[in-house]
Amino acid sequence: MTQRPTRTGELLSIDGLKTHFYTQDGVVKAVDGVSFGIRNGETLGVVGESGCGKSITALSVMRLIERPGRIVAGSIRLADRDLLALSDEEMRDVRGNAISMIFQEPMTSLNPVYPCGDQIAEAISLHEGIHRREAGDRAIEMLSQVGIPDAKRRAREYPHQLSGGMRQRVMIAMALSTNPELLIADEPTTALDVTIQAQILELMKALRERNRMAIMLITHDLGVIAEMADDVVVMYSGKVVESSDVNTVFEQPHHPYTKGLLASIPRLGEKRHRLEVIQGVVPNPLNLPKGCLFKRRCPSAMPVCDTPPPLQEIQPGHLSRCWLTPAGEPPEIGADAEAETAVAAAAALTVEA
Amino acid sequence: MEGTQVTRIPGGAIPAVDEVDLTPVRTYWQLVRQRFVRHRLAVIAFFLMAILVTAAIAIPLLSGDAWKETSLERINQPASLTAPLGYDSLGINTFARLMKGLQTSLFIGFAAVLVIVFIGVTVGSTAGYFGGWVDNALMRVVDIVLSIPTFFLILMLVAFWGTGNVWVIIIAIGLTGWTTAARLVRAEFLSLREADFVQAAKALGAGDRRVVMRHMIPSAMAPVVVAATLGIADSVVVEAALSFLGFGITPPEASLGNMLTKAQDYFYRNPLLAWYPGITLVLVVLAASFLGDGLRDALDPRQRVETN
Numbered sequence: 001m002t003q004r005p006t007r008t009g010e011l012l013s014i015d016g017l018k019t020h021f022y023t024q025d026g027v028v029k030a031v032d033g034v035s036f037g038i039r040n041g042e043t044l045g046v047v048g049e050s051g052c053g054k055s056i057t058a059l060s061v062m063r064l065i066e067r068p069g070r071i072v073a074g075s076i077r078l079a080d081r082d083l084l085a086l087s088d089e090e091m092r093d094v095r096g097n098a099i100s101m102i103f104q105e106p107m108t109s110l111n112p113v114y115p116c117g118d119q120i121a122e123a124i125s126l127h128e129g130i131h132r133r134e135a136g137d138r139a140i141e142m143l144s145q146v147g148i149p150d151a152k153r154r155a156r157e158y159p160h161q162l163s164g165g166m167r168q169r170v171m172i173a174m175a176l177s178t179n180p181e182l183l184i185a186d187e188p189t190t191a192l193d194v195t196i197q198a199q200i201l202e203l204m205k206a207l208r209e210r211n212r213m214a215i216m217l218i219t220h221d222l223g224v225i226a227e228m229a230d231d232v233v234v235m236y237s238g239k240v241v242e243s244s245d246v247n248t249v250f251e252q253p254h255h256p257y258t259k260g261l262l263a264s265i266p267r268l269g270e271k272r273h274r275l276e277v278i279q280g281v282v283p284n285p286l287n288l289p290k291g292c293l294f295k296r297r298c299p300s301a302m303p304v305c306d307t308p309p310p311l312q313e314i315q316p317g318h319l320s321r322c323w324l325t326p327a328g329e330p331p332e333i334g335a336d337a338e339a340e341t342a343v344a345a346a347a348a349l350t351v352e353a
Numbered sequence: 354m355e356g357t358q359v360t361r362i363p364g365g366a367i368p369a370v371d372e373v374d375l376t377p378v379r380t381y382w383q384l385v386r387q388r389f390v391r392h393r394l395a396v397i398a399f400f401l402m403a404i405l406v407t408a409a410i411a412i413p414l415l416s417g418d419a420w421k422e423t424s425l426e427r428i429n430q431p432a433s434l435t436a437p438l439g440y441d442s443l444g445i446n447t448f449a450r451l452m453k454g455l456q457t458s459l460f461i462g463f464a465a466v467l468v469i470v471f472i473g474v475t476v477g478s479t480a481g482y483f484g485g486w487v488d489n490a491l492m493r494v495v496d497i498v499l500s501i502p503t504f505f506l507i508l509m510l511v512a513f514w515g516t517g518n519v520w521v522i523i524i525a526i527g528l529t530g531w532t533t534a535a536r537l538v539r540a541e542f543l544s545l546r547e548a549d550f551v552q553a554a555k556a557l558g559a560g561d562r563r564v565v566m567r568h569m570i571p572s573a574m575a576p577v578v579v580a581a582t583l584g585i586a587d588s589v590v591v592e593a594a595l596s597f598l599g600f601g602i603t604p605p606e607a608s609l610g611n612m613l614t615k616a617q618d619y620f621y622r623n624p625l626l627a628w629y630p631g632i633t634l635v636l637v638v639l640a641a642s643f644l645g646d647g648l649r650d651a652l653d654p655r656q657r658v659e660t661n
Contacts, residue, residue, distance in 0.1 A: 062555075062556055064552065064555055064556060067484075067485070089560075092558045092559070092560055093558060094558070095555070095556055095557060095558035096556060096557035096558035096559075097558060100556070100557070101553075101556040103549055103552065103553055103556075105549050108548065108549040108550060109549040109550050109552075109553045110550055110553070111550040111553075111554070111568055111572070112550070112572065113571045113572055114571075122557075122559075122567075123557045123558075126557060126558055126559060126563075127558060158384075171553070174553075174557065
């Protein structure tokens with residue numbers, strides 16, 4: 001795979017990342033050749049159904065993939081550092097310091113045996129080696145920064161004494177306590193009520209402006225993407241199927257999967273009897289179809305889809321992994337082109353993201 | 354955003370939560386105490402254990418050598434103010450000797466449990482955290498130790514290393530008794546390893562050692578505490594059995610076990626001599642068991658206290 005040219009000012013660049021899991025039933029290619037980048041201060045939304053490899057991509061960046069999983073190929077660079085080449089110790093210093101992560105479940109992501117303030121203080125003292133009391137004061141400050149009233153008192157409370165929204169605020173405080181350059185948020189609002197979701201998103205936006213950090217926002221909620229993201233990467237079965245800026249993805253989606261996702265959102269004031277859904281389920285990762293991974297569920301599937309589709313540039317900055325031409329027509333080589341012709345055509349159309 | 358209550362705190366652009374929660378803040382130990390107190394039998398057991406331990410420390414200290422002073426004049430004398438349980442066949446103050454014996458037995462019980470917890474937690478956490486072949490190897494060692502009839506192994510160890518030595522008995526009980534603790538800790542670790550907060554700790558940059566010591570062991574301790582308190586009961590019983598057979602604490606040193614041994618010689622003439630250490634043994638075992646039970650409920654921070 002050719003090296004993806006680094007866009008200027010890119011903070012995180014992922015190139016041809018492959019994270020595979022070696023299970024007893026075979027190799028699960030959870031992430032299979034994913035490339036994207038995040039610029040300084042930018043928010044990138046990573047969208048996709050459960051099991052499409054969003055979280056594994058995030059954990060790969062943190063290098064927290066556990067057996068039987070392994071990063072088998074690709075590169076992950078943070079500014080000028082190659083994260084995959086760092087020693088375990090150097091990587092520990094990156095985690096929680098340069099890159100922080102917040103998790104989906106605020107209910108279980110805090111250690112139940114320590115007060116919230118202590119946990120934030122631990123994060124601070126881990127990286128800055130400052131005195132415990134000082135770290136404790138900073139923790140209280142962080143808690144009030146994330147909008148927790150009466151922070152001094154809350155700092156002494158245990159996670160089970162707080163509500164879900166409050167706990168997610170504590171998680172955010174913990175993640176931001178070391179001023180990371182990149183925040184990875186893995187479905188930060190999925191476990192929360194809608195009203196609390198809105199609060200948390202507001203909070204993340206405000207903190208993003210204040211700290212000028214980049215955010216990699218993983219979600220399956222397109223509403224969250226519309227609210228937060230600058231750029232969007234749509235993933236399906238371990239691959240990027242479409243990527244562009246947020247307006248293009250919402251207004252001119254190219255890939256049938258993205259179109260399907262957008263069509264399945266109910267709209268206010270629109271009379272429809274049934275919500276449109278994408279037929280079928282995500283393919284079994286142990287038994288992936290040949291060619292396009294989406295073809296079995298795709299309304300525009302054609303014979304040529306048995307050959308892996310090219311990742312084409314639809315317009316500058318807008319990529320889509322589909323045989324359809326930018327105008328949405330069947331490819332010039334014909335919908336039922338011979339396999340060899342198709343492979344050659346795919347190679348010609350493919351751009352390295 | 355209808356229904357969303359976002360208020361702005363002055364001076365900052367950060368929206369604050371508008372949640373009113375009047376739960377008073379309680380520290381961990383306050384919570385533990387509240388939960389423990391609800392457990393009535395455990396409270397009784399706690400006081401019983403406190404009385405036993407205090408008596409075992411204080412009375413031998415106050416009564417000096419009374420627990421081994423023989424006297425021909427006092428042989429089988431009945432109870433009096435200075436000897437609430439009378440005198441035995443050698444003219445020794447039975448109560449003083451009983452307390453000295455209790456002291457020895459409790460000391461062995463607690464010390465052996467410390468050894469058990471130390472080995473058990475170390476082995477169990479290593480196996481559970483690293484998994485794979487480390488886990489396999491360590492758990493096979495556990496299986497091997499478990500397959501040996503413990504009591505005979507202890508007998509053998511004591512016979513080889515020196516009968517009558519308190520430390521030998523402690524080590525022997527410790528070396529054979531850690532398997533349950535190791536299994537409990539391993540099981541806890543296997544599930545804790547997948548816990549989100551462990552993942553979160555790693556994502557914050559905590560190393561293996563910190564994750565294990567600070568984040569996993571405290572959460573895995575509840576079953577260990579229970580196992581340990583029950584282990585006190587076990588160890589006391591094992592010590593009594595060893596001494597009863599003559600491999601444990603040998604006279605003139607006192608232990609509940611060797612008092613029982615001697616009592617059987619006078620069983621028909623003075624059966625009470627067997628009842629005293631016997632009942633004391635039962636009290637120790639019961640107190641330790643109920644205490645363990647109460648602590649298990651109290652130490653679990655996920656349990657809430659109902660507000661009355």
